Each structure stands twice: as C-alpha cells, then as structure tokens.
Amino acid sequence: MEETELVIVGAGPTGMFATFCAGLRDIKSITLEALDTYGGQITQLYPQKMVYDVQAIPRINATQLSKQMFEQAEMFKGRIEFSSEVTDIIPSEEGKFDVEVNGEKRYRCRAVLLCAGVGNFEPNKVGAKGEDTYSGKGVYYNIKNPEEFRNRKVLVVGGGDSAFDYAMQLFDFASSITIVQHNETLKAVEEDVETVRKNQKCSVLLNKNVEKIIGDGAAVKQAMIKDTVTGEEKVLDVDSVIIAIGYKVHPEAMKSIKLETSGRYIKVDEDYRTNVEGIYAAGDIANVKDEPKYALLAVGGAEAYIAVNSIKKYISPKSSLFGGHSSSLNL
Ligand SMILES: Cc1cc2nc3c(=O)[nH]c(=O)nc-3n(C[C@H](O)[C@H](O)[C@H](O)COP(=O)(O)OP(=O)(O)OC[C@H]3O[C@@H](n4cnc5c(N)ncnc54)[C@H](O)[C@@H]3O)c2cc1C
Incomplete structure (x- = not known):
C-alpha cells in the first residue's frame, strides 16, 4: 500500500486550495476525487455563472475560476487522482489510516482532510409520480x-x-x-x-x-x-x-470511523479537527457551529488553510503552526 502523509478527499474548491496549502507547507499529499474532473459544485452546478465574491477577483466566469483553482492546486505538483471515490477510512497501526478507494484499500497516511462538500451530487427527489420516468427528459x-x-x-x-x-x-x-x-x-x-x-x-x-x-x-x-x-x-x-431541494449528504459514509455530525455537517473544532484524531474536515461538509454556515468559496479556502496548518503541526509537532507568508517565496 502506498504511504503518504496526508490524503485530501475531494477536488472541489476547498480540496484544491488544501492541495496547494499542503504543498506550501511541504506536506506529502494525495488528493482523491470521485468525479472525473475537478471543481465540485462549480463544475457540476453552475459552470456558466459569474462569481463576484472571491477576494481580489472582482468578476469571473465560474469555469474559469475553477481552472485557476486547479492551476494553483498543481503549483507544488500535489497529486490529484480522479475517478477515485473514497469509500472508507480505516484506522490502522500507529495512529495511521488506510484509505479505501473505490472499495479497495489503497493509501496509508497520517492524516485525512475531508473536503467532500455536498457529497457525490445525488439529488434529493421530490417523490412525485413520473419523476423518474421523465428524469433527463424534462x-x-x-x-x-x-x-x-x-x-x-x-x-x-x-x-x-x-x-x-x-x-x-x-x-x-x-x-x-x-x-x-x-x-x-x-x-x-x-x-x-x-x-x-x-x-x-x-x-x-x-x-x-x-x-x-x-x-x-x-x-x-x-x-x-x-x-x-x-x-x-x-x-x-x-x-x-x-x-432544487438539495443533495443527499452522508457525513457518516466513512463507516470505520465514527465521526460526530451535526445535521448534514461533520462537526469540527476551530482548528478543523473532527472528533477522530488525525481526521480533519473543511469547506461545505464541515461546521464549527451547530447552525447553518457560510457555504462559500472564500470560507472553504480559509478553512482549508487553517486545517492544513493544523495538520502540519499534528504530523510534525516541532514545526510552527504558521508556515510564513507566501510572498517570502520565490516560485
Ligand atoms: C448554484 C450555486 C452558486 C454558487 N455561487 C457561489 C458564489 O457566487 N460565491 C461563492 O463563494 N460560493 C458560491 N456557491 C457555493 C460554493 O460553490 C461552495 O461553497 C463550494 O463549492 C464548496 O466547496 P467544497 O470543495 O467544500 O465542496 P464541493 O464543491 O461540494 O466539492 C466537493 C468535492 O468532493 C468530491 N467528493 C465527495 N465525496 C467524495 C468521496 N467520498 N471521495 C472522493 N471525492 C468526493 C465531490 O465529487 C466534489 O468534487 C454556489 C453554490 C451553488 C450551488
């Protein structure tokens, strides 16, 4: 089984920024995405819309934004694997985890960051007669x-x-x-x-x-x-x-670990730690409070940043929590 330090689940906006942040902190990571493409909700739900509330980008087409996020995610050559649905996370020896992908144990890691957003885009159905018959035909x-x-x-x-x-x-x-x-x-x-x-x-x-x-x-x-x-x-x-009545979210899907949830969210503390040591969550799937959150791109990005820095400290306790300003780098 391949070993890595961190597995990031999901290559939506939060997972992509987490991939970048992991590179910034020199964490060896693999990002696993169930779909065959990146972008999460952007690509699946609003590819043609304009977005105005991402810092320093006054106006951008969503697909273009997603492309730029991917470009940033790849800056440190962090590996992103597509068509790779994480189906379980199994605690193994010495506080590590075996990550099961498409039903097979594939990666062993020290920490996992769940950025699974609204899950695999399985919509809630209204339950009307004829709904399935005409799905895709009206x-x-x-x-x-x-x-x-x-x-x-x-x-x-x-x-x-x-x-x-x-x-x-x-x-x-x-x-x-x-x-x-x-x-x-x-x-x-x-x-x-x-x-x-x-x-x-x-x-x-x-x-x-x-x-x-x-x-x-x-x-x-x-x-x-x-x-x-x-x-x-x-x-x-x-x-x-x-x-348009939402998506089925299964925060409990990782059956071998018992994650504490609050409604559709995985509960996290202010460092984006879940109740299971070594498992973190950020973005639309995670919530610090027991009330609806700001499910937004910028918020997910900030959460990914905090989570990855907490993970750095967890896997390398001697390292500092803050990794320094990126403007000090010469990339
Ligand atoms: C119509 C619409 C318009 C929006 N407009 C804006 C806007 O203008 N500004 C703004 O800030 N926000 C906007 N948002 C919200 C924003 O898109 C979300 O906050 C953001 O996508 C959350 O990112 P995420 O990565 O946390 O989750 P998601 O985007 O949901 O991505 C999660 C990813 O994880 C993958 N995944 C899930 N489960 C697994 C698994 N088990 N294994 C592997 N991969 C998995 C999914 O396939 C997906 O790619 C909008 C949302 C919608 C629906």
Whole structure:
C-alpha cells in the first residue's frame, strides 16, 4: 500500500486550495476525487455563472475560476487522482489510516482532510409520480445551460437559494417560471425572493406539493400540484421541472470511523479537527457551529488553510503552526 502523509478527499474548491496549502507547507499529499474532473459544485452546478465574491477577483466566469483553482492546486505538483471515490477510512497501526478507494484499500497516511462538500451530487427527489420516468427528459436537478430552457414553461420545486437562483438564471430564457414550495417558508435570500416576485414571468406558490409529473412518454407536458392546507389539486401546463431541494449528504459514509455530525455537517473544532484524531474536515461538509454556515468559496479556502496548518503541526509537532507568508517565496 502506498504511504503518504496526508490524503485530501475531494477536488472541489476547498480540496484544491488544501492541495496547494499542503504543498506550501511541504506536506506529502494525495488528493482523491470521485468525479472525473475537478471543481465540485462549480463544475457540476453552475459552470456558466459569474462569481463576484472571491477576494481580489472582482468578476469571473465560474469555469474559469475553477481552472485557476486547479492551476494553483498543481503549483507544488500535489497529486490529484480522479475517478477515485473514497469509500472508507480505516484506522490502522500507529495512529495511521488506510484509505479505501473505490472499495479497495489503497493509501496509508497520517492524516485525512475531508473536503467532500455536498457529497457525490445525488439529488434529493421530490417523490412525485413520473419523476423518474421523465428524469433527463424534462425533469432536471440543476441547470447546466440556461439556453436549454429557452421558451419553456418551467416549474421550479423548492424554496431555498438554489431554487431562486435557478429561477433568476432563467429570466432571459424561459417563457414562464413557477416556483412551488411545500410549506410557507422561503429560505432563500430576501433580495432574491423579491427579485423573483417582481419579475412578470414568475409566480411563487406556497404550501404546494408536486404530486405527479405528466407527459407523453418522451417529454413533460404537465404537473399536478396539491395544496397542503386545502387539499385542492391543480394541473399546470409545464414542459420542464427543475427540482432544487438539495443533495443527499452522508457525513457518516466513512463507516470505520465514527465521526460526530451535526445535521448534514461533520462537526469540527476551530482548528478543523473532527472528533477522530488525525481526521480533519473543511469547506461545505464541515461546521464549527451547530447552525447553518457560510457555504462559500472564500470560507472553504480559509478553512482549508487553517486545517492544513493544523495538520502540519499534528504530523510534525516541532514545526510552527504558521508556515510564513507566501510572498517570502520565490516560485
Ligand atoms: C448554484 C450555486 C452558486 C454558487 N455561487 C457561489 C458564489 O457566487 N460565491 C461563492 O463563494 N460560493 C458560491 N456557491 C457555493 C460554493 O460553490 C461552495 O461553497 C463550494 O463549492 C464548496 O466547496 P467544497 O470543495 O467544500 O465542496 P464541493 O464543491 O461540494 O466539492 C466537493 C468535492 O468532493 C468530491 N467528493 C465527495 N465525496 C467524495 C468521496 N467520498 N471521495 C472522493 N471525492 C468526493 C465531490 O465529487 C466534489 O468534487 C454556489 C453554490 C451553488 C450551488
């Protein structure tokens, strides 16, 4: 089995920055990514959007941002392996861990940094009749290219940020956009809710469940919704249904270690240590507090930085916690 100091799980934004930071601190690392590409949510959920809130980059296309993150991750030649899903982390001798990849034990390491974000992008389903039949033929779980929704009557299911974000992405494309939420609580940012409500193409319906997605076998034609308060059923003419009710996250997936969780998050301390010595977590999968966190690129990056420096101290106790300013280097 190959030995290394650190295994980083996930080559999303957090895992990529962690790979860079590990190189910066001279930690021998391997980054394992389940998908065949890097970028995590950026590549899978919003490749065409613009991003404005990454320090020193006023405006950047998400795919370009992800490319730049990868370029930075590779600066110290940290190895990144794709199509490598970490399926278990098994404590072994002398406080080391055997990391199982695609069901086979492959790497032995001193520390593991989990940057697995929202997991393997398995979407939550709404459970409507016809949902599976029309999956990919009118039923979608994200928007890869808004152009595909041009002149379509779109039903968006969900009341969170993603649902409203998808609605706004379709302003210039869809002919109509109906958002349905199963209760009367909209969790999306107030400004986005207001923007959507003001748009003449949009309507927001509360207390509605999607019961049935109806089509002709090849494409979606209608959706039946039911009022959760009155029980009234209504059939809407739609030709696309976007289900935006989150992803299944399995923080407990690493079965040989018992990680403490809080909801969908792995609990960490301020040094991004989990309850298992030698296992750290950062980014969208980790949370210091028991309340929703700022799930953002810059936050994940800062967490990766802190986690990697804590790991340096853990695997080489004599080293300093802070590795110095990168501006002192001449790369
Ligand atoms: C529509 C949308 C728009 C957004 N816009 C912004 C924005 O403008 N600004 C901003 O700051 N943030 C934005 N975000 C949030 C931002 O994308 C996330 O905070 C960020 O992607 C988190 O990075 P991460 O690496 O922690 O997790 P992820 O991006 O989820 O990456 C995790 C990676 O780990 C991999 N993985 C999971 N499990 C395993 C396993 N067992 N083995 C190997 N690999 C595994 C996954 O395949 C994935 O590649 C947006 C999010 C969405 C959904």
